[in-house]
Every structure is written in structure tokens, then in C-alpha cells.
Amino acid sequence: MLVEGIKSRPIYSPLVARTGTLHLFMADGEGAQAILDLATTASPGFFERAHICYIPRAAAGRGFESALQALNPAAFYVGPTVAAALPRLAVELANAHMGTQIYLAGTEGMIGQAMVVALAAGVDQASIQREHRGSEARRVQCVHCKGITEDVTTQPAKCAHCGLMLLVRDHYSRRIGAFQGVCVDAEMPGTAPDPEEAFR
Amino acid sequence: MTKSADRTPKIDVRVTQIVDVTSEIKRFRFEPTDGKPLPVFAGGAHVVVEMEDGDTLRRNPYSLMSSPGATDAYNISVRRDPGGRGGSMFMHDRVTVGSLLRLSHPVNLFPIDRRARKHLLFAGGIGITPTLAMMSELARYGDAFELNYAVRSENDGAYLDQLRNTYGKRVSIYRDDQGEQIPLTTLLAAQPLGTHLYVCGPGGMMNWVLSTAEGLGWPAQNLHSERFLAPPSGSPYEVRLAASDLSIKVGPHQSMLEAIEAAGVDAPYLCRGGACGQCETRVISFDGTLLHNDHYLTDDEHAGGQKVMPCVSRFEGRELVLDR
Numbered sequence A: 001m002l003v004e005g006i007k008s009r010p011i012y013s014p015l016v017a018r019t020g021t022l023h024l025f026m027a028d029g030e031g032a033q034a035i036l037d038l039a040t041t042a043s044p045g046f047f048e049r050a051h052i053c054y055i056p057r058a059a060a061g062r063g064f065e066s067a068l069q070a071l072n073p074a075a076f077y078v079g080p081t082v083a084a085a086l087p088r089l090a091v092e093l094a095n096a097h098m099g100t101q102i103y104l105a106g107t108e109g110m111i112g113q114a115m116v117v118a119l120a121a122g123v124d125q126a127s128i129q130r131e132h133r134g135s136e137a138r139r140v141q142c143v144h145c146k147g148i149t150e151d152v153t154t155q156p157a158k159c160a161h162c163g164l165m166l167l168v169r170d171h172y173s174r175r176i177g178a179f180q181g182v183c184v185d186a187e188m189p190g191t192a193p194d195p196e197e198a199f200r
Numbered sequence B: 001m002t003k004s005a006d007r008t009p010k011i012d013v014r015v016t017q018i019v020d021v022t023s024e025i026k027r028f029r030f031e032p033t034d035g036k037p038l039p040v041f042a043g044g045a046h047v048v049v050e051m052e053d054g055d056t057l058r059r060n061p062y063s064l065m066s067s068p069g070a071t072d073a074y075n076i077s078v079r080r081d082p083g084g085r086g087g088s089m090f091m092h093d094r095v096t097v098g099s100l101l102r103l104s105h106p107v108n109l110f111p112i113d114r115r116a117r118k119h120l121l122f123a124g125g126i127g128i129t130p131t132l133a134m135m136s137e138l139a140r141y142g143d144a145f146e147l148n149y150a151v152r153s154e155n156d157g158a159y160l161d162q163l164r165n166t167y168g169k170r171v172s173i174y175r176d177d178q179g180e181q182i183p184l185t186t187l188l189a190a191q192p193l194g195t196h197l198y199v200c201g202p203g204g205m206m207n208w209v210l211s212t213a214e215g216l217g218w219p220a221q222n223l224h225s226e227r228f229l230a231p232p233s234g235s236p237y238e239v240r241l242a243a244s245d246l247s248i249k250v251g252p253h254q255s256m257l258e259a260i261e262a263a264g265v266d267a268p269y270l271c272r273g274g275a276c277g278q279c280e281t282r283v284i285s286f287d288g289t290l291l292h293n294d295h296y297l298t299d300d301e302h303a304g305g306q307k308v309m310p311c312v313s314r315f316e317g318r319e320l321v322l323d324r
């Protein structure tokens, strides 16, 4: 389970099929299963107005792509990385209208970044659903160099940009969709404890 | 008899202009008798106008239609309603230039949501009045907006030319007698993300607009509406006010709230139209049927019989005891 009680952190809950004129799905890894679960209760014809964008990541080879495709969405796209998929989402949203529902499922890193894109496009928060699935790896922003390190699983963790050892805090920034990382051994460099797996 | 036990601050005004807008609608201009600036308000606000009609003190809510920045005078428009309880007829037939009236401070139950990327306004008939103030505010901010206004006919429509001249393409007028209808579904489906919708008009129109938007997946937060119900008439009945230790009679054309006020008991209110929740009163016991007419309490609360909104609701039966 994700750490509970972090106020700055978004609330996740299982995706449900809503009324809408267009349903935009974005999922990574095991987030595919959240869409498949929703499909069991969605009304017939629901996916005729759905666009699915899926990034398999570590879940590649587990048959999620073909299972999603079998839902027959109006549009289906499989992307190599979240970074590559986000501009697509931005373009879709630029052409979208009121009545569009957004469904995000998978890692917190993907959900956070997709949220930033959706809100910038003017989507109302109430039209966005988020369900966390799979890895609890964190997307971390180093407060010193502002660089972002993806898929952080250890505590402390090394900043991929400036190399400082960071304590991954529970403070979550919605604006950038990342947790905050603060140097652990600023006073005496080299005294940081060894990284241990903390977010699986 | 105490005319008013209401202790909320009031504004004394003089009627300085009355204009016939259509054959049924008059516009009134109110200026403060003390010459001090009136409180500023935001688009969508209303005032409650007090009218002393013989022994009856009438209090009717009217939306402010003047520009929200103007503090020298307020304007309201009143449609004459011969079938109503008399407030609008009093305004039309008895109020003249020079008449003194008393207003509540402005209250806004229908505010603009400034987070919206676009404001889509719908008005039907006299429901245009709050919309006029909202539009002048939106125009001042430079916000994107669009009005869809349904009227019976060119002659019955209030402020049509003013709207066309001021706002041009941003206003679409639909005249019923010309067979013109708001293309609601197409219109709603074409709105950009982040649009907020506002509707004020007859009940049927509001339900149609709101339920169509909901059915297309608009979030509830983006839907705004204002509906003042006129208190319905009915059979007279008695109410026991336990806290005041009084028994009062409610007349056929009087609301429970008006009867409470007429008895000199101070009771809270804002909209007097079953919308705001301010007048909510606890029911201690009753033997009969509560006729809930508000759209503030939930269906469960209506069924529960623990609360009543005396501004619009009535009672039929042997005994009703209120915590007031």
C-alpha cells in the first residue's frame, strides 16, 4: 500500500465508467488491469467513445496490450515511454470538449505528469479519475538542482542529475507531479547511509 | 403588531426612475436616501425588497441587474404576475417615482466561478436579470462568455436590442413564436474544456439545461443555477413556535416564514425562495403532512420530517411544532 496520510498526495480510487462524450485513458504497467476491470462493468458501446494510450514499461510481455486492444477502443496507442506519450495527450486535449472524461491508471509518476498536462489544458479536476496500480516507485525532484529522477525505489536515493544523496520526502508537489528529495549528507558529504529498498 | 422583527441591516432607498421595458416588465432604479454609496456586489447577487402593503409586509427577492461597480444606484426588473401573491403587482401598480422602499444588503447565491476558461450563460424570460450583471462583470474582466437567451417573442423579450448592441455575436436570442430553439445538445458538446454553465429561467428550462449537461458528462461543479420559487399558496394552518411560546396562523397566501415574522419572531432568511438553506428550521413534532417545496433539503431530509424550510414550505394537518 502507498503511505497513507500524506496530505499533499492525491487521492486514488478505482476507475469507474462515467457518462461522457469522450473517454480518454492513459495507463502504464499494471494500470492496464484497472481499465480491464472497469470494462467488466462498463455499458456496451462504452469503448466506442474511448481512446486508450498505454505504456507497458515493466509489464511488457504480460499480454496487457492485446487485452486492451480487444476492448475495441475508438483509438489505441502503445507508447515506449511516458515522456513520449504526454505530448499526444496534450494534442488530444487541445481538441477535446466539455463532457470528456479522463482516466489515469498506473504509477504515481505517470499519473502526476498526466495530471499536469490535463490541468494545463483546462480539464476540470472533477473530470479526472486516478487509480494507482503496480510499482510504488517514486518520481523525485531534487530540491537542489531541480532535476527529476524517475522510478526511485530506494531510500536514500542518488539524484540522477547532480549526484547528491537524497532523502525522499513524503512531500508531493502536484504542480510537477513529483516527490521532493533533500540532500541527506549536506553537513558531512559521504556520510549518507547505504540506499535500501523503500518503494517497491 | 410588529411589522418587522428582522434585525439584519437594511438600506433605505428612493425610487428615482421607472421604465416600461416590455408590456409586462418594468425596471426600477433605487437610490439610497442617505446619499451614501451602496454596497458593492458581484454579478448574480439579489436584494430582498420590502414592501409595506397595508398590514402586510411583503419581502420579495429580485436580482440586481445594474453594473456591479455602480454604487450610486441599483436596478431591478420586475415582471408583472397577476397570478402571484401580490408582490410584483404592488411594484407595478403602487410604486411610483419617489416611493420609499427598504432593501436587504445584496446576497449572492449565484456567483461567477472565476476559474472557468469560458462562461456559458443561459437565460429564459425575466431570468435575464442576474445574467445582465454577470455579463457586465465578465466583460470588464475580459473573460470569454456567451449568452443564450430564450424569449417568447421579439416584443416580450427584455433588453434584446441592448444585448445585441453591447455584446454582438456573444449573444444568441431564441424567439419562441418564430419557432427558434436553443440547439442545446450541439451547443454543449462544442464547449471547450473548463467551461462553466449558468442558467436562470423558468423551472422547465433549468431542468432541461442542467439534466442535458449532466447527461453529457459535465461535472456538477461546472453547473450553476438560480431559481427563486415564489411561496405557493394553500390552505391555512396553525404552527406552534415552541421556543417563542406562541401559536401562529399561516394564511392561504402567506408563507410560514412571513407568518413567523408577522408574529414578531426574528427568523433567518436570505433568498426567500427555497434555495439557500438559511431559513432551515427544526421540526419538533407534527401530526399531518409537511408540504416541502424547497430545493435545498435532500429527498431523505424531506422524507425524514426533522427539518423544514419555512420560506416556501407549507403544512396540512392537525399540529406542527417548530423549534423557533
Ligand code: FES
Residues within 6 Å of the ligand: B268, B269, B270, B271, B272, B273, B274, B275, B276, B277, B278, B279, B280, B294, B296, B309, B310, B311, B312
Ligand atoms: S430563505 Fe433561502 S431557503 Fe429559505
